[in-house]
Amino acid sequence: MPWNWFDRPLPADWPGGYWWHLLVFAVFIVGLTLTMVMIFIYLERRGVARFQIRPGPNRCGPFGIMQPMADAIKVLFKEDIVPDKADGVLHWLAPVVAFFPALLILAVVPFHNGAALVDLDIGILYVIAVSSISTLGVVMAGWSSNNKYSLIAAIRAIAQTVSYELPMVLSIIGVIVLTGSLSLNDIVARQSVPFIFFQPLGFLIFLIGLMAEMNRSPFDLMEAESEIVAGFHTEYSSMKQALFYLAEYAHAFGGAAIISTLFLGGWKGPILPPLVWLLLKTVLVFAIMFWARATLPRVRIDQFMGFLWKGLLPLALINLFFTAAEVLVWPDGLPLALIPINFVAAGFLIVVWSGLIKFGGGRVAVQ
Amino acid sequence: MGVTIAFWLLAIMCIISALAVVLGRNIFRAALLLALLFFSVAGLYIILNADFLAAVQVLIYVGAVAILVLLAIMLTRDVTAGGALNKFRLPALIFSLLLVMALVYSVLSTPWQISPQAPLETTTAALGEKLFGEGGFILPVEVAAVLLLASALGAIVLVKEKDGKWKSG
Numbered sequence A: 001m002p003w004n005w006f007d008r009p010l011p012a013d014w015p016g017g018y019w020w021h022l023l024v025f026a027v028f029i030v031g032l033t034l035t036m037v038m039i040f041i042y043l044e045r046r047g048v049a050r051f052q053i054r055p056g057p058n059r060c061g062p063f064g065i066m067q068p069m070a071d072a073i074k075v076l077f078k079e080d081i082v083p084d085k086a087d088g089v090l091h092w093l094a095p096v097v098a099f100f101p102a103l104l105i106l107a108v109v110p111f112h113n114g115a116a117l118v119d120l121d122i123g124i125l126y127v128i129a130v131s132s133i134s135t136l137g138v139v140m141a142g143w144s145s146n147n148k149y150s151l152i153a154a155i156r157a158i159a160q161t162v163s164y165e166l167p168m169v170l171s172i173i174g175v176i177v178l179t180g181s182l183s184l185n186d187i188v189a190r191q192s193v194p195f196i197f198f199q200p201l202g203f204l205i206f207l208i209g210l211m212a213e214m215n216r217s218p219f220d221l222m223e224a225e226s227e228i229v230a231g232f233h234t235e236y237s238s239m240k241q242a243l244f245y246l247a248e249y250a251h252a253f254g255g256a257a258i259i260s261t262l263f264l265g266g267w268k269g270p271i272l273p274p275l276v277w278l279l280l281k282t283v284l285v286f287a288i289m290f291w292a293r294a295t296l297p298r299v300r301i302d303q304f305m306g307f308l309w310k311g312l313l314p315l316a317l318i319n320l321f322f323t324a325a326e327v328l329v330w331p332d333g334l335p336l337a338l339i340p341i342n343f344v345a346a347g348f349l350i351v352v353w354s355g356l357i358k359f360g361g362g363r364v365a366v367q
Numbered sequence B: 001m002g003v004t005i006a007f008w009l010l011a012i013m014c015i016i017s018a019l020a021v022v023l024g025r026n027i028f029r030a031a032l033l034l035a036l037l038f039f040s041v042a043g044l045y046i047i048l049n050a051d052f053l054a055a056v057q058v059l060i061y062v063g064a065v066a067i068l069v070l071l072a073i074m075l076t077r078d079v080t081a082g083g084a085l086n087k088f089r090l091p092a093l094i095f096s097l098l099l100v101m102a103l104v105y106s107v108l109s110t111p112w113q114i115s116p117q118a119p120l121e122t123t124t125a126a127l128g129e130k131l132f133g134e135g136g137f138i139l140p141v142e143v144a145a146v147l148l149l150a151s152a153l154g155a156i157v158l159v160k161e162k163d164g165k166w167k168s169g
Helices: A018-051 A067-076 A088-108 A123-131 A134-144 A148-179 A184-189 A200-213 A238-263 A275-293 A299-331 A338-356 B002-024 B028-045 B051-074 B089-110 B123-132 B137-159
Strands: none
Touching: A018 A067, A018 A088, A018 A238, A018 A275, A067 B123, A088 A123, A088 A134, A088 A238, A088 B028, A123 A148, A123 A238, A123 B051, A134 A148, A134 A238, A134 A299, A134 B028, A134 B051, A148 A184, A148 A200, A148 A238, A148 A299, A148 A338, A148 B051, A184 A238, A184 B051, A200 A338, A238 A275, A238 B002, A299 A338, B002 B028, B028 B051, B051 B123, B123 B137
């Protein structure tokens, strides 16, 4: 079912020619990421300020929209300080390694029917693989700073990424079972109804896993100010610190784009052009993220790991099992009548499961 | 032409990073270079049209194995002070040279068969079919999974004391 006249597929090498395609999309992706990072920073600062009943940055330009730019210029002119006993090369390289996977993720996201930098057959697997590299950057930063708080943050980052990848991948498999393809463009093309309706539980698990992977509050244990100063970027200043900041928001954009593509119908939507739809959905997902940030207190590290192993992982397995059973019964596409059943089942599972698990009786069991 | 250039770049990157892993004094940097080595091997897989294998290589080796190696190094005392080189330097050199010679000799003297078939466009489906389809390798896959589970459980049992308490580090 074509949703509007924009749905005509673009040729794979739009706008014509291998090198032109590469150049146009590379410039577009970098430009879009930087623009969206600024929009996200503005939205988050203003939005969180509203949650906390204060105005937020409103002096720089109309409604304070120039604030991110002012911050960027300010940070460029700061002095770059490297600790005396730091590992200089790694200290310099870490922000780069943390940042570039965020751009690589966007290489496979379709912005229009068939319009991605490359439409890989293994699209979503590529996304998972590439996004796992950014942990290396955090680990390098934590180690090379020669600072115990940075090191603790690096160890937390490892625990966090290695374990939260499991439920994320399991909830992605739910989507893959529904489409039978790993290519992101195929996944969007098969969504006559956005998959969030068939995979409400999978969507929630993926969103939570993404927030944990991207180190967003309430899971920002790598930079918990109350415990470990600023975490892995304690010893960073100036442009390098800004690059970490940029990497965090670029990851938020990449992750939001992936989640919109997998669960919210990607570029599909009526009337408006596909690119606008994708960006609107991305902003919506990001709004949920900063809503969570403004509302929920930071979890403790033991609660964080307990929540994963006792809560998310079993739910992700159950979700995958149910999805596989549904696809076995209705191999030619799921009937719409399943939508309310899915939502009721997801709600029931969440309520029942959250009653079953306990995180150390509310205290750390130290022996 | 492009493939040849890419191959030589990746091969040089592989060899340099592999040598740096072995010869470097800083273990942390060696582990990071190991990640680079895994990454360039993934690049070699892409040249060979094995895109699925390349993604899995990055996911497992760079994203998990290298990171766990780094974690182990972080939890080790005196990493920067203690050198990687010790009194087994000379025997190790001799043995690795012998191994390299044996490998080079066997690679050069083997008559390699080159398949006339064109490489598959989508490898994922064929790989899944081979692993899980009729007459595939489903039994070895499951046995390997059970083996890994058993070893993980064994590790937990080994560090657990008799009275149910955990050994503290």
